[in-house]
Amino acid sequence: MGEAIMNADLSTVLGYGGAVVLFATTALVLLVRADLAPAAGLGAVLDGGGKWFLGAALGAGVIAFSLKLVIILTLSSFPEQTIAPLVPPPATAMVSAESPDAFAPSADAAPGHVWKALPPVAPSPPDNPATPAKVSLGQRLFHDPILSIDRTVSCASCHDLGLGAGTDRRATAIGVTHVPGRRNAPTVWNAAFQARLFWDGRAGSLEEQAMGPPLNPDEMGMPSAQAIEERIGADASYREAFAQAFGDDRPVSMRRVVQALAAFERSLITADSPYDRFVSGDAEALGPGQQRGMWLFQAVGCVMCHSGANFSGASLIGPRNPYAPLLASRSPLARSHGLGADKGRAGEAAADGIWRIPSLRNVALTAPYFHNGAVGDLSEAVRVMATTQLGAVISNDPGLRRVPRWSAAEERFRVVDRLVLSEQDIADIVSFLNALTSDSLSRGAARIP
Structure with missing residues (x-):
């Protein structure tokens, strides 16, 4: 008919x-x-x-x-x-990760994407050039609880550079009030490459970011910048260290405190991952499953947000796309983890939150995940992102890739292609994300009891 x-x-x-x-x-x-x-x-x-x-x-x-x-x-x-x-339908065949050439899907969401290794040195702003004395001072301040009201919390309390891979491994940070905060503590490793800091991206530099926690009543609780200046300035060894770092004997200032902290954090670079070796020419650095996961990461569109050498659109290097909505409203899985409650930059009346795009460097070591720290498993985090951001279906049934949908306006059915990721796809993407782990941090993580 x-x-x-x-x-x-x-x-x-x-x-x-x-x-x-x-x-x-x-x-x-x-x-x-x-x-x-x-x-x-x-x-x-x-x-x-x-x-x-x-x-x-x-x-x-x-x-x-x-x-x-x-x-x-x-x-x-x-x-x-x-x-x-x-027109041939898009490739939907299930493939095995046994062969490095067994890549699928054949469609590519980012055909112009170029993979880059992380530079070994982060750029410094003109008004805060890094020097050994300044970095040394910043390292001391980073680990000193002198910046908290009761001298119990330091920057390192929430950003453990060793076993915690730059985080505290808690769902949300705990400060001087001993009450869990609203959001997860991001890693400081490679934060030097980020153009926006904090989960909502409210800080535009490491200097601006370092100003926040000491004065936050729930984190370090100091009453004012003047109180910090007076406390540090009362220590003769700190006065000498500031003079060496900044070249004069002027009083300690909050501006110089955050400059020293930022200079130290710009030294926290991990460019020694298997991924970095692979894109630099070592073809054996990634196994077949990791290479397939790398291809899937590009083909399905993960690189549209997690782009550049630091795997973040909010970076100083690579494409600049600092913010993205977390579309929890369309994912029951995301809502089951409470990811729709805090709306970030979007405001409480918004349907979905808007967040700074975080770096995925060392992501295998920085669980739990997301702004609320509600997801403890990396595979689950990938499933959440696939269903929210990509609108993917997680299934081993390739027949779900093409589905008929009725169009009332056209008075006919249309065949719609949708993204279906198998559990093998998820496993390969996770395998690739593990390849973003620094060798030096990985050796430290192995000592976690």
Whole structure:
């Protein structure tokens, strides 16, 4: 029945097209015979069959043009019957990770993506160049609880550089009040490459970020910048260290405190992961499953947000795309982890939160995940991101990739392609994310009891 309707529709179009061609040809022939030839003084030349020859030659152009219009009209009116059968469906075959060439899907969400290794040195702002004395001072301040009201909490309390891979391994940070905060403590490793800091991205530099925790009543609880300056300035060894770092004997200032902390944090770079070795030319650095996971990470679109050498659109290097909505409203899995409650930059009335895109460097060591620290397993975190950000279906059934959906506006079904990730896909992506782990941090993590 559908074929009969299609043929009837095509016949109607071709019928109208034929009438148009016949009318145009007749009009042109008459015009040439009655007007063009006499006006050009060709009456004698075109007597008899000559006029008909001229009319036929010009009419052929009209016919060819009309046929092209008919073809274009037919293709645009009936794409499902004319064009769609000629277009191969996207690759949906389930593949094994045993072979490094067994990559799927064949479609690529980011065909222009270029993989880069992390630079070994982070850039410093012109007003705060790094020096050994400044970095040393910042390291001392980072580990000293002198910056907290009761001298019990240091920067390192929430950002353990060794066993915690720059985090405290808690769901949310705990400060001087001993009450869990609202958000998870991000790692400080490679934070030097980030253009936006904190989960909501409210700080635009390491210096600005370092100003926050000491004065936050729930974190380190100091009452004012002046109180910090007076406490540190009362220590003769600190006065000497500040003079060495900044080249004079002026009083300790909060600006110089955060500059020293930022200078130290810019030294916290991990460019020694298997991934870095792989993109730098070591073809054996990643196994077949990790390479397939790397391809999937690009092909399904993860790199659209987690881009550049630091795997974050909020970085100083690579494409700049610092914020993204976390579409928890469309993922029951995300909502089951409470990821829709805190809206970040979006405000409480928003349907979904907006967050700074975090780096995925050393992500295998920095659980628990997300702003609320609600997800403790990296595989689960990948499932959450796949269902929220990519709209993916997690299933081992490849038949779910193409589904019919009724279009009321078009009064017909349309076949919709959707992303389906298998458990093997998830495992390979996780395997690739493990390859972003620093060798030196990995050796430290192995000592965790």
